[in-house]
Amino acid sequence: xxxxxxxxxxxxxxxxxxxxxRLLYDTRSLTSDxxxxxEKSSRKKGYDYLDFSLATDGLVAEREQxxxxxxxxxxxxxxxxxxxxxxxxxxxxYTRNMVTGASTSEASIILIDARxxxxxxxxxxxxxxxxxxxxxxxxxxxxxxxxxxxEEVFNEIVADFQxxxxxxxxxxxxxxxxxxxxxxxxxxxxxxTAMAWYEGDTVLEHLGNIKAEDFREESQARFSVQTxxxxxxxxxxxxxxxxxxxxxxxLKVGDEVTVLPSLTTSSIKEIYFFDQKFEEAPAGxxxxxxxxxxxxxxxxxxxVKTGEEPQQTKLLNATVCWMDNKELIAGTxxxxxxxxxxxxxxxxxxxxxxxxxxxxxxxxxxxxxxEIGKVSIKxxxxxxxxxxxxxxxxxxxxxxxxxxxxxxxxxxxx
Numbered sequence: 001x002x003x004x005x006x007x008x009x010x011x012x013x014x015x016x017x018x019x020x021x022r023l024l025y026d027t028r029s030l031t032s033d034x035x036x037x038x039e040k041s042s043r044k045k046g047y048d049y050l051d052f053s054l055a056t057d058g059l060v061a062e063r064e065q066x067x068x069x070x071x072x073x074x075x076x077x078x079x080x081x082x083x084x085x086x087x088x089x090x091x092x093x094y095t096r097n098m099v100t101g102a103s104t105s106e107a108s109i110i111l112i113d114a115r116x117x118x119x120x121x122x123x124x125x126x127x128x129x130x131x132x133x134x135x136x137x138x139x140x141x142x143x144x145x146x147x148x149x150x151e152e153v154f155n156e157i158v159a160d161f162q163x164x165x166x167x168x169x170x171x172x173x174x175x176x177x178x179x180x181x182x183x184x185x186x187x188x189x190x191x192x193t194a195m196a197w198y199e200g201d202t203v204l205e206h207l208g209n210i211k212a213e214d215f216r217e218e219s220q221a222r223f224s225v226q227t228x229x230x231x232x233x234x235x236x237x238x239x240x241x242x243x244x245x246x247x248x249x250x251l252k253v254g255d256e257v258t259v260l261p262s263l264t265t266s267s268i269k270e271i272y273f274f275d276q277k278f279e280e281a282p283a284g285x286x287x288x289x290x291x292x293x294x295x296x297x298x299x300x301x302x303x304v305k306t307g308e309e310p311q312q313t314k315l316l317n318a319t320v321c322w323m324d325n326k327e328l329i330a331g332t333x334x335x336x337x338x339x340x341x342x343x344x345x346x347x348x349x350x351x352x353x354x355x356x357x358x359x360x361x362x363x364x365x366x367x368x369x370x371e372i373g374k375v376s377i378k379x380x381x382x383x384x385x386x387x388x389x390x391x392x393x394x395x396x397x398x399x400x401x402x403x404x405x406x407x408x409x410x411x412x413x414x
């Protein structure tokens with residue numbers, strides 16, 4: 001069954017957790033004990049409705065404060081498709097959580113409170129979606145019941161958001177606006193009779209109509225070797241395979257490939273998924289590849305189609321989201337993790353702080369926790385990398401603190 005990965009974002013009290021809970025309820029994805037707990041808690045609070053936010057807010061602090069703090073991954077299915085929702089926090093203090101939660105998502109739902117309209121945090125949520133090149137964005141204008149289901153209010157918010165979109169440099173993005181009331185389930189799974197003026201799909205209908213091929217990268221194939229497989233059995237005594245994940249575009253049997261960094265060449269002999277052979281494997285596939293020639297390939301190497309080699313560089317210009325309490329400053333050293341390769345790196349320069357309201361770059365000499373900035377980095381040895389826009393998997397990295405071994409930042413190569 002096809003799987004769609006979705007990130008959500010919304011300001012405090014926009015109703016994001018309620019929307020997700022409603023999706024779980026309407027798709028019958030809540031267990032009986034969870035539903036019973038929600039009913040009991042709602043009665044205890046004196047509500048005349050079910051508080052579906054309790055379906056997602058797992059931390060005690062989240063339930064007490066009514067906010068999302070950590071990233072939670074939530075699963076549900078329909079007859080057509082399975083979904084994984086990264087329920088990410090929207091507050092500026094948790095920008096790093098939103099970036100990590102949305103980094104692997106194919107679509108995003110941004111909630112806007114119909115009473116408040118487009119606010120500062122909406123800018124940040126949309127900016128991060130642009131930074132991560134999320135191609136499908138649903139803008140759910142929530143709490144329409146509190147503005148008397150006004151079409152005029154909805155249209156004003158759409159116009160304001162379209163102005164925001166005009167400031168974006170990423171234009172290959174489809175944006176869909178849906179007026180909803182998550183609390184009462186209007187335009188979530190069922191169409192709202194109170195908003196007859198809206199003729200589009202519900203949230204669930206729209207998600208169901210999104211096709212996986214819409215997210216396939218039209219870029220060059222990259223295959224990072226995770227491990228070398230040598231079974232040493234009688235049947236596969238001489239077998240040597242290379243396991244990893246394909247990004248960019250498909251690979252097929254017979255393709256001429258170059259091994260990086262050695263630059264040796266061969267061709268693909270076989271492609272395996274477990275014990276099954278395939279003639280071709282699409283991007284996103286985790287497979288095992290064997291080559292026609294017995295050449296040296298090790299963990300950390302990369303296979304690419306001959307003639308489509310990525311750039312080799314020891315100096316990276318990148319956009320970095322900082323995740324550490326210790327500031328990022330020039331001269332500090334980190335381990336830059338690119339695929340399975342850990343390379344000693346030195347921060348060459350912090351060029352500026354990117355304003356998440358699309359206000360451009362502000363000159364700065366450091367990055368603080370949750371800030372996003374432009375940074376240049378020197379590497380101890382070269383890597384073969386793409387721009388993040390061209391190949392997401394081969395254009396991103398993390399920075400690891402050499403003393404604490406914690407992930408200090410995530411970067412996107414420009």
